[in-house]
Amino acid sequence: MLRRLTQYTEQFQRPVTTLVNNVKMAAPASDITLYTSQTPNGIKISIALEELGLPYKVVAIELGQNTQKEPWFLEINPNGRIPAITDTFTDGKKIAIFESGSILEYLVDRYDTEHKISYPKGTREAYEVSNWLFFQNAGLGPMQGQANHFNRYAPERIEYGINRYTNETRRLYGVLDKHLSQSKSGYLVGDHISIADISHWGWIASAGWAGVEIDDFPHLKAWEERLLKREGVEKGRHVPKPHTIKELLKDKEAMEREAAKSRQWVQAGMKSDASK
Numbered sequence: 001m002l003r004r005l006t007q008y009t010e011q012f013q014r015p016v017t018t019l020v021n022n023v024k025m026a027a028p029a030s031d032i033t034l035y036t037s038q039t040p041n042g043i044k045i046s047i048a049l050e051e052l053g054l055p056y057k058v059v060a061i062e063l064g065q066n067t068q069k070e071p072w073f074l075e076i077n078p079n080g081r082i083p084a085i086t087d088t089f090t091d092g093k094k095i096a097i098f099e100s101g102s103i104l105e106y107l108v109d110r111y112d113t114e115h116k117i118s119y120p121k122g123t124r125e126a127y128e129v130s131n132w133l134f135f136q137n138a139g140l141g142p143m144q145g146q147a148n149h150f151n152r153y154a155p156e157r158i159e160y161g162i163n164r165y166t167n168e169t170r171r172l173y174g175v176l177d178k179h180l181s182q183s184k185s186g187y188l189v190g191d192h193i194s195i196a197d198i199s200h201w202g203w204i205a206s207a208g209w210a211g212v213e214i215d216d217f218p219h220l221k222a223w224e225e226r227l228l229k230r231e232g233v234e235k236g237r238h239v240p241k242p243h244t245i246k247e248l249l250k251d252k253e254a255m256e257r258e259a260a261k262s263r264q265w266v267q268a269g270m271k272s273d274a275s276k
Contacts (some may be wrong), residue, residue, distance in 0.1 A: 033086045035076060035077075035084045035085065035086075036059075037061045039202070041100045042202075044083070044104065044201075045103050045104070048117060050233075050235045059240075068081060077098035081098070083098070084096060104133065132189060133199050135175075137199065140200065143172060144210045146164075147165035151166065153262060153263045173214075176188075197223075205246060
């Protein structure tokens, strides 16, 4: 499988791969290829890589064309979702990591020796980072994703679905807002940015797409704006293409056009999955 994985990866990379942060790094050297799209989950990984200063290659996955369902990509992630990475592991062989939380943990375990976006294992802060990482991956992400779906992608307006998931997303925003109101550093954990913050940022930045008004959560809004000023966040959010959701949310007509376009491929993808 790993031999086939390497063949698929190399074949796909040739026309579309971009080298980022081409700088000399201390050991361990990375050989990371990021398979991603411009989504809240996708930009988690590029932001983390930028914050770590690691070199990486990018393969843009076209969700609207179902690239993530092609056989070569299913060798990397059998679930057919982004983001995913491949890397050369300590045994010299390729390893594939998928699910955004798993990738973030891999990156800090393997490469964050200076704890730029993490804390030393076994510390209070390390466990607290896990709290918020799982909160996002198991709570906020799925709930806001469903709010996005019923607000933007469903073929008909279903009030129950809209209310259920938008209200739950708002509740989770409230949890974050209260926590940040008590944070002395302005970060979710400890005294510096961590993968807990990175995991949330893209979702909070697109609050309006889910029908949530970010102004209702002043501490969370201030946190989102504070992170945006970081070079790593600013660079990483524009991978593999410009991050335009904040501008899009200011233009209702443009939002409707984008939702209509996305609705077509979302519905087509759902039908394709249901037929298998």
